[in-house]
Amino acid sequence: MLLLGIVAVMALIAAFGVHLGFGSGPDLPAAHAWLVPPVTGSIKVADKTEAHPAGYVWSATRIGSSIRLRGAVPSEEDRRTLLGMVKANFPDLGVEDRLKIAAGAPPKEQWLGAVSFGLKQLSHLKRGSARLLDVSLKVDGEARSAADYAEVKKALAGPLPTGLSILGESIRPPIADPFVFVADLGTNALSLSGSVPSEDARKQVRDLSRQLFERPGLDDRLQLASGAPKKWDEAVAAALHALSRLESGKISLSGLAVTIEGVAPDKGTAVAVSYQLRRDLPELFSTSESIKWKEASVSHDVASQVIPRIKKIARTDGQSPNGDLPKLPPLLDNE
Missing domain, CATH: 3.40.1520.20 (hypothetical protein tt1634)
Known part of the structure; x- marks a missing residue:
């Protein structure tokens, strides 16, 4: 019975995805990437109001020494352009590309501009993700430094590339240990x-x-x-x-x-x-x-002035000093 129940639920989810426009092709995994951020504990989980986005989904996630690409890309040419952007922003990181070619993207220049902007913000994060729903962006994660944090916050406040909107952000400053x-x-x-x-x-x-x-x-x-x-x-x-x-x-x-x-x-x-x-x-x-x-501070200052003079007199020709020692300055200002 349990197995039959699981199968029924999976069928219902698949049917619901088709109804929303994700279908059974590359868009369904992309929707899952939007719903479940891949960096546990570092990215804000989507709330119920955005549980089933109907649109063109793309995401890039920075985990350790790699960048993971998920979702859809309009064409092989656009994939190559996108991979060039990734290499420019993350020259020292490996790339895990699981993008799938799918139709239904926003206008090419607008979409690529949104991707470029998202990757730029991701480059300021130690770990996190940039996710697009059509040309609406979400950025989540931990900044690499205080300066990087300020840069991301400033960029997300605008001005933005043409057509791009910010669905949300959850950027944390870098962790200081100890604080x-x-x-x-x-x-x-x-x-x-x-x-x-x-x-x-x-x-x-x-x-x-x-x-x-x-x-x-x-x-x-x-x-x-x-x-x-x-x-x-x-x-x-x-x-x-x-x-x-x-x-x-x-x-x-x-x-x-x-x-x-x-x-x-x-x-x-x-x-x-x-x-x-x-x-x-x-x-x-x-x-x-x-x-x-x-x-106590004044007494210390007096000692620092008088002791060197006493030593100097005592060292004169190896003999005991003749005459009176220098008069001590007052210990307190009011004396």
């Missing part, structure tokens, strides 16, 4: 570097930084990336609040590890900052602190 964020507080500016999970997160970090720090400059060198740990935004906010109480310093988040170093105006503030950071960080995050305070 690193650094804020460096200097005399005149706060510098932000490392990774940020989204443009919205970037805006939140910038807005909070301008609220917390009175420095005239904000140097934003953050790059978009995937892989941020859970509650990353809360950890960054806690670290920035702690850094804002220092006169100078740096915070660094690497995965779930947070470090802070710098100079506080006094010992009480140094202790309070350390306590505040440990209290406010989400539970999964760990922290290490290296915070000095102003008095």
Whole structure:
């Protein structure tokens, strides 16, 4: 009974494909390529509203060191043209060509233009796919770098080749492992570097930084990336609040590890900052602190000035120094 049921379902699917215009020829596998993206876990699965596209289907998928071509192509001449495009965009990758010649394509120049545009976007992806339904494009996958991510997003926003429309896209920034964020507080500016999970997160970090720090400059060198740990935004906010109480310093988040170093105006503030950071960080995050305070810094500066002079006097002719030692500078500015 189970076998008969499977056969009946397969027959129904085939009949439904014929009814929609895919037939039993090369278009049916092409429709399947559209419905089921071949890169598991990296491409958005089509939703129910697009479960049975009726049209001319083509796809290119980048997996590892190869490009897989599926669906339909109008003619052998167009196949050769298309393979030339693939080689131009992916000179170092192998090509698995399972395209089947089929009628019913959009106008030649329009279709080839859409294919060329799709392959160009795919070249910016580490893994993913470009799929055409007539001249409507979907692009899914993971970008090779932050710059590649920006290029794809910009290209898909337009202007587009004549007649081409974008059915959808699901492009993720490259994965950063570990996911690193650094804020460096200097005399005149706060510098932000490392990774940020989204443009919205970037805006939140910038807005909070301008609220917390009175420095005239904000140097934003953050790059978009995937892989941020859970509650990353809360950890960054806690670290920035702690850094804002220092006169100078740096915070660094690497995965779930947070470090802070710098100079506080006094010992009480140094202790309070350390306590505040440990209290406010989400539970999964760990922290290490290296915070000095102003008095200790001044004492260190005094030693660095006086000790070389003492050594110089002591070395004079190998004799004990004559006369008084240089007067010590004040330990604190208010002395």
